[in-house]
Amino acid sequence: xxxxxxxNRLIKGKKQYHRSLSILPxxxxxxxxxxLQRLAASIRPKLRKQVWNINR
Amino acid sequence: xxxxxxxxxxxxxxxxxxDYAIGGGIAAIFYIEPVLTYDLDIFFIPAxxxxxxxxxxxxxxxxxxxxxxxxxxxxxxxxxxxxxxPAYNNLVIEAVEKAKMKRIKKITTRVVTPEYLxxxxxxxxxxxxxxxxxxxxxxxxxxxxxxxxxxxxxxLFDTYxxxxxx
Numbered sequence: 001x002x003x004x005x006x007x008n009r010l011i012k013g014k015k016q017y018h019r020s021l022s023i024l025p026x027x028x029x030x031x032x033x034x035x036l037q038r039l040a041a042s043i044r045p046k047l048r049k050q051v052w053n054i055n056r
Numbered sequence: 057x058x059x060x061x062x063x064x065x066x067x068x069x070x071x072x073x074x075d076y077a078i079g080g081g082i083a084a085i086f087y088i089e090p091v092l093t094y095d096l097d098i099f100f101i102p103a104x105x106x107x108x109x110x111x112x113x114x115x116x117x118x119x120x121x122x123x124x125x126x127x128x129x130x131x132x133x134x135x136x137x138x139x140x141x142p143a144y145n146n147l148v149i150e151a152v153e154k155a156k157m158k159r160i161k162k163i164t165t166r167v168v169t170p171e172y173l174x175x176x177x178x179x180x181x182x183x184x185x186x187x188x189x190x191x192x193x194x195x196x197x198x199x200x201x202x203x204x205x206x207x208x209x210x211x212l213f214d215t216y217x218x219x220x221x222x
Contacts, residue, residue: 015194021089022195026160030057032090033082040092050094050127053135 057096058161059134063122064098065163072118076100077155077166079141079148079176084188086158087170087196091188095130095137099152099168102142111142147175147210170196171203178212178219189219 001009024032037051067073077083077100081093102111119131130137143149151172158167168176174192177185192198207213 018089018191018195022087024090026086026158029085029090030160033085033093036090036092037094050132050137 057136058163060096060136060138061160061163061165063119063124063133064138065165067115067118070118071103072114074101074103075152075166077152077168079151079168079173080139083168083173084192086167087173088188088191089195091191095139098138098140099143099148100140101149101152112140115140145179147172147179147206150206151176170198171206174198174203174216175206175210175212178207178216179210181215186219189216193220 021029021032034052041051064076068076076098078096079099080095080097081091082096084091085093100115103114104111116126116131119133124131124133126132127137130139132138141148143152151168152166154172155166155168157164159165170192174189177189177192204213207216
């Protein structure tokens with residue numbers, strides 16, 4: 001497969017992946033946001049902002 | 057999150073605010089993939105439009121009575137930092153008025169529609185807004201006619217074209 005075709009395939013796959021995340025139920029998306037906050041806090045503790053403290 | 061929304065709905069019931077809609081990053085995740093965000097932005101229309109200087113004090117007093125505390129510009133409601141932003145111009149007022157009902161668990165709330173979110177992002181035009189506009193174009197289901205109408209109405213179409221290179 002040519003380089004161009006391979007890149008197009010990868011970009012198409014990436015777009016599909018982002019779209020599949022965008023159609024998740026909102027409750028699941030909120031879980032992901034909280035996980036992203038935890039991840040950000042673990043990577044850059046000095047710049048850490050408050051991770052949501054909610055009882056789910 | 058639903059508990060936080062419940063408290064905000066109570067503010068509307070009590071007449072502290074006339075109307076509200078979720079905006080910012082949390083509104084965005086209703087339409088696109090989840091993004092890193094820390095606060096819940098609430099655009100609101102105040103109940104008493106004539107008391108412009110203390111629009112926020114009524115909200116703060118009411119929430120303080122309920123036992124919620126402040127952290128910088130946020131009020132921590134049920135573990136989530138909430139920022140109350142009075143609808144500061146015609147575009148945001150319109151966005152709040154035209155917001156759609158959405159459900160989080162069993163609680164209903166109002167969320168700014170994707171077309172108005174894009175228009176607000178074009179107006180604020182920070183680097184993260186420009187990034188999100190591109191995400192909205194590729195991921196969200198947008199009513200292009202409505203978006204074009206809103207952008208023209210608020211003289212934002214040229215700025216929008218800069219981001220999208222139409």
